[in-house]
Amino acid sequence: MDKPQHSAWRRRVHEIVYESDTRAGRLFDIILVGAILLSVLIIMLESVKSIEVNWHMELKIVEWFFTIIFTTEYALRLISVTKPIRYATSFFGVVDLIAILPTWLSIFLPGAQFLLSIRVLRLLRIFRILKLAHYLSQAEILKQALAASQRKITVFLVTVTTIVIIVGSLIYVIEGEAHGFTSIPQSIYWAIVTLTTVGYGDISPKTPLGQTLASLVMIMGYGIIAVPTGIVTAELTQIRHKEVSGQSCPACSLQGHDVDAVHCKHCGAKL
Numbered sequence: 475m476d477k478p479q480h481s482a483w484r485r486r487v488h489e490i491v492y493e494s495d496t497r498a499g500r501l502f503d504i505i506l507v508g509a510i511l512l513s514v515l516i517i518m519l520e521s522v523k524s525i526e527v528n529w530h531m532e533l534k535i536v537e538w539f540f541t542i543i544f545t546t547e548y549a550l551r552l553i554s555v556t557k558p559i560r561y562a563t564s565f566f567g568v569v570d571l572i573a574i575l576p577t578w579l580s581i582f583l584p585g586a587q588f589l590l591s592i593r594v595l596r597l598l599r600i601f602r603i604l605k606l607a608h609y610l611s612q613a614e615i616l617k618q619a620l621a622a623s624q625r626k627i628t629v630f631l632v633t634v635t636t637i638v639i640i641v642g643s644l645i646y647v648i649e650g651e652a653h654g655f656t657s658i659p660q661s662i663y664w665a666i667v668t669l670t671t672v673g674y675g676d677i678s679p680k681t682p683l684g685q686t687l688a689s690l691v692m693i694m695g696y697g698i699i700a701v702p703t704g705i706v707t708a709e710l711t712q713i714r715h716k717e718v719s720g721q722s723c724p725a726c727s728l729q730g731h732d733v734d735a736v737h738c739k740h741c742g743a744k745l
Contacts, residue, residue: 622709648687669698
């Protein structure tokens with residue numbers, strides 16, 4: 475096969491397995507989602523003892539059938555991009571690899587196939603498959619807002635960590651081992667559960683001073699929960715809405731480009 479024909483073949487494969495703008499690509503993606511759902515269902519059924527005993531061989535055959543399909547798909551994704559390493563190390567590239575490895579590893583490590591439930595993460599592709607450009611746009615905006623909020627949220631988490639360490643140490647001194655607070659780490663666990671208003675109830679203060687401290691921590695928890703929400707919301711209001719296309723980069727497979735983009739914003743390849 476000469477080079478032009480080879481390039482045309484790769485472009486066609488890329489168009490089908492990465493994009494949903496064409497009828498073939500859309501059909502491929504819909505079939506892929508169906509296969510992912512069925513494969514996850516098979517793994518769940520295999521974990522049920524009564525079903526596994528009666529249908530062991532059938533479940534194994536179906537499991538290997540899906541693994542071969544996903545392995546072929548993974549290979550097609552690698553050979554249809556000009557920079558396969560970038561795809562292989564991307565989020566979806568890693569998920570796609572993990573989705574097929576457990577079955578192959580189960581040949582040497584019995585029980586590894588139950589890790590195949592990771593395949594459910596591949597359903598994130600449904601946003602591209604159904605070509606919900608509106609949702610893709612919102613996802614991009616949320617991503618930008620979270621990135622912009624990273625430093626503020628880090629400071630917030632450091633502050634919360636400091637608070638729970640201080641509160642945990644105080645409640646340990648106030649209550650002591652007699653009331654179930656046998657160590658500072660366990661007391662810190664109580665402080666986290668109380669501050670986040672989860673309240674498991676497995677350990678609780680018994681003294682009036684300890685209960686007073688717990689009440690203050692609970693009230694503080696309501697205010698603290700609202701902080702990260704406010705940080706992200708503030709960033710969201712500053713980000714201008716941008717429409718996102720469903721086109722995928724032929725070199726690194728990155729998605730989420732602007733509708734008028736000519737080159738990939740990650741690797742610079744022509745779209």
